[in-house]
Amino acid sequence: MTDSRDSRDLTPATAVVIGGGFYGARLALKLRAYGSRVTLVEREPLLLGRASLRNQARVHNGYHYPRSILTSLRSRMNYSRFLAEYAECVDRSFPHYYAVGRGMSKVTANQFVAFCGRIGAPVRLAPDAVAARFSSARIESVFEVEECAFDAGRLRERVSRDLVDAGVTVMLRAEALRLTTCDHGRRAMVSVRRDDELLELPADLVLNCTYSRVNHLLAESGAATIPLKHECTEMALIEPPADMEGAAVTVMDGPFFSMMPYPPRGLFTLSHVRYTPHCSWIDQGGQRLVDGDATLVRRTSRAMHMIRDAERYLPCLRSAGQVDSLFEVKTVMPRSEKDDSRPILLRRSEEIPSLLNVLGAKIDSVYDVEEALEHQLVQGTPGGVMAVAV
Amino acid sequence: MNESLISVIAPLEPGSLTAVEAFVDETVAVLRGIASHYEIILVDDGAPDETVSRARALLERYDFLRFVRLSRHFSEETAIAAGLDLAIGDYVIVMLPNMDPPALIPQFLERARGDADIVYGIRLHRKSEPFWYRLGAKLFYWYFNRVVEAGIPENSTQFRCMSRQVVNAITEIHGPEQYLRLLTSYIGFRKQGLAYAPINRTGAAIVRPKREAMHLARTLIMQHTTHPLRLVMRGGFLLAALNLVLVWMASPAASRVELRNAFAFVVIGGMLATIGEYVGALTRRLRDRPTYYVREEHTSSVLLREDRTNVVGMTSL
Numbered sequence: 100m101t102d103s104r105d106s107r108d109l110t111p112a113t114a115v116v117i118g119g120g121f122y123g124a125r126l127a128l129k130l131r132a133y134g135s136r137v138t139l140v141e142r143e144p145l146l147l148g149r150a151s152l153r154n155q156a157r158v159h160n161g162y163h164y165p166r167s168i169l170t171s172l173r174s175r176m177n178y179s180r181f182l183a184e185y186a187e188c189v190d191r192s193f194p195h196y197y198a199v200g201r202g203m204s205k206v207t208a209n210q211f212v213a214f215c216g217r218i219g220a221p222v223r224l225a226p227d228a229v230a231a232r233f234s235s236a237r238i239e240s241v242f243e244v245e246e247c248a249f250d251a252g253r254l255r256e257r258v259s260r261d262l263v264d265a266g267v268t269v270m271l272r273a274e275a276l277r278l279t280t281c282d283h284g285r286r287a288m289v290s291v292r293r294d295d296e297l298l299e300l301p302a303d304l305v306l307n308c309t310y311s312r313v314n315h316l317l318a319e320s321g322a323a324t325i326p327l328k329h330e331c332t333e334m335a336l337i338e339p340p341a342d343m344e345g346a347a348v349t350v351m352d353g354p355f356f357s358m359m360p361y362p363p364r365g366l367f368t369l370s371h372v373r374y375t376p377h378c379s380w381i382d383q384g385g386q387r388l389v390d391g392d393a394t395l396v397r398r399t400s401r402a403m404h405m406i407r408d409a410e411r412y413l414p415c416l417r418s419a420g421q422v423d424s425l426f427e428v429k430t431v432m433p434r435s436e437k438d439d440s441r442p443i444l445l446r447r448s449e450e451i452p453s454l455l456n457v458l459g460a461k462i463d464s465v466y467d468v469e470e471a472l473e474h475q476l477v478q479g480t481p482g483g484v485m486a487v488a489v
Numbered sequence: 490m491n492e493s494l495i496s497v498i499a500p501l502e503p504g505s506l507t508a509v510e511a512f513v514d515e516t517v518a519v520l521r522g523i524a525s526h527y528e529i530i531l532v533d534d535g536a537p538d539e540t541v542s543r544a545r546a547l548l549e550r551y552d553f554l555r556f557v558r559l560s561r562h563f564s565e566e567t568a569i570a571a572g573l574d575l576a577i578g579d580y581v582i583v584m585l586p587n588m589d590p591p592a593l594i595p596q597f598l599e600r601a602r603g604d605a606d607i608v609y610g611i612r613l614h615r616k617s618e619p620f621w622y623r624l625g626a627k628l629f630y631w632y633f634n635r636v637v638e639a640g641i642p643e644n645s646t647q648f649r650c651m652s653r654q655v656v657n658a659i660t661e662i663h664g665p666e667q668y669l670r671l672l673t674s675y676i677g678f679r680k681q682g683l684a685y686a687p688i689n690r691t692g693a694a695i696v697r698p699k700r701e702a703m704h705l706a707r708t709l710i711m712q713h714t715t716h717p718l719r720l721v722m723r724g725g726f727l728l729a730a731l732n733l734v735l736v737w738m739a740s741p742a743a744s745r746v747e748l749r750n751a752f753a754f755v756v757i758g759g760m761l762a763t764i765g766e767y768v769g770a771l772t773r774r775l776r777d778r779p780t781y782y783v784r785e786e787h788t789s790s791v792l793l794r795e796d797r798t799n800v801v802g803m804t805s806l
Contacts (some may be wrong), residue, residue: 203783236661354786377552378790394792399552403526407577409493
């Protein structure tokens with residue numbers, strides 16, 4: 100591993116991927132395809148059991164980011180790739196309406212149409228019968244778009260199968276505690292606790308795909324943390340109102356809401372920009388990290404607030420019944436707050452050179468992470484932030 | 490406990506600095522006891538930064554709080570209008586943090602759930618106010634209720650509880666000057682007064698400055714009625730008649746003509762002023778721009794319910 104810049108040389112012989120969400124599983128497959136021996140370590144008893152599951156099932160087709168054209172364009176490209184690759188894990192059976200709010204919206208109906216034209220995303224006015232269900236005082240215009248939902252349950256089955264077929268070793272109920280460097284930083288030892296046994300896994304490359312716990316692993320390993328913002332979020336699971344005939348609705352672009360199918364439970368998720376985040380915090384270097392999971396417990400549901408606000412825009416939501424709520428920690432890069440972009444993060448740890456930290460925002464951005472990883476392995480780009488704006 | 494959602498709107502005025510915390514503490518305690526779902530919306534209408542930082546600290550202590558900052562100081566009435574636009578409750582209560590006691594919320598609600606759509610507060614006394622203010626108020630209510638015969642209940646305050654139906658009716662009325670007391674009189678529905686003694690948290694005088702009070706009275710009258718316009722029209726006819734009579738009666742006496750002219754100018758001046766006010770109101774209406782702008786909005790960010798000190802960050806929209 101010295102002079103040659105050939106990709107073979109940078110491909111790790113053994114790799115450990117920490118975090119069995121969709122990203123971790125995909126990247127494990129990717130490394131396996133390069134010929135590495137790969138172990139996937141997951142704390143939960145199931146793969147894709149946390150953020151990949153307890154999140155909105157939207158496969159983004161670009162509409163959602165009218166203020167970040169790059170994010171939208173990448174979304175459009177990844178959308179067709181995702182649909183082609185995971186056709187059986189996707190629900191395309193429902194119409195999806197984007198409604199543009201009046202007054203508090205950061206985008207107008209005209210701007211939204213122009214923006215869709217620019218990114219080449221199909222958009223047309225919703226049928227009058229549909230538009231009539233919205234409050235004309237609060238909604239400027241309603242559009243029908245093409246955007247579907249993924250089924251996290253089916254995605255888990257598919258990915259689990261792929262992992263077995265590819266020969267990736269999957270360790271469930273196994274928590275990666277910390278990393279230690281060895282071989283002058285060229286390799287790392289991952290300490291893993293599975294049930295009551297402690298294991299040490301040596302690796303040439305370690306991927307930290309733990310999403311909201313990226314910094315916990317870094318801090319435990321004595322490495323510098325990354326400034327990340329976390330939110331304790333709630334999405335209400337509702338029976339959709341009969342009037343909407345199974346359609347998904349997203350109101351743009353401000354303190355509004357979104358209602359769409361959630362295939363794993365056969366229900367709809369209702370999320371609200373104002374009420375979904377229950378609280379937020381930022382990881383600051385030198386301070387004790389907040390345990391995100393602890394913020395999820397004993398929360399008073401805000402489903403009623405979401406429904407009451409949403410019914411002002413879409414009155415038939417009054418009859419939407421809350422069945423349950425999904426609570427999960429959501430992690431973003433602080434900059435996304437301002438410019439509406441959803442960059443991915445792929446950053447080599449300075450203290451542990453064989454550790455790459457990964458953070459994405461949307462299920463379909465996985466292709467961008469893969470590209471970035473390939474870039475790292477082939478070009479050997481040195482450490483530092485490689486936030487591909489996506 | 491009731492399954493309806495209660496909204497409390499509180500405009501934060503420049504003078505309400507010290508009142509905010511006590512107000513929110515008390516209101517949360519009252520609401521927790523009577524409702525399983527509620528929200529408190531603090532509308533910052535150009536309050537000083539210290540009030541703002543106090544209000545934002547409250548967001549980390551209590552859940553279901555909202556803090557809305559308008560782009561500048563508009564007016565108490567505009568802040569309330571903004572709150573009404575944002576409130577999601579089945580019942581919406583408007584309160585001034587400085588003078589309205591949260592302990593009365595259950596009484597207001599009970600009546601609103603009973604046979605009233607609007608329950609408004611009536612102050613029991615105006616003792617703390619200076620003489621000129623009380624006289625002006627008296628005159629205003631006399632004109633409004635006896636001459637114009639509009640129903641603004643005497644000594645009514647902003648403290649009120651409205652059903653969702655009423656709030657919808659009010660928020661559908663758009664205009665540059667939204668006076669809740671006037672709008673509630675206009676829309677009808679079943680109303681009930683509830684007399685109470687206002688408190689005074691800050692201890693400072695709670696009367697409006699003279700100019701603001703005059704402006705408010707003038708605008709309230711103009712927004713509601715064209716009565717002054719009819720009045721000056723009648724005056725015009727009267728003047729014309731007087732003119733004829735005087736000219737006919739006293740052609741030789743030049744001094745009388747001068748007197749008449751002087752008198753006429755005064756009256757005409759008054760007429761023009763009145764008409765001017767209405768033209769002004771029309772112009773404002775024709776401009777048709779938003780009544781207010783929201784600069785920022787924040788919601789509660791309580792990290793851990795048990796541990797009130799371990800709190801960082803804030804949810805921003």
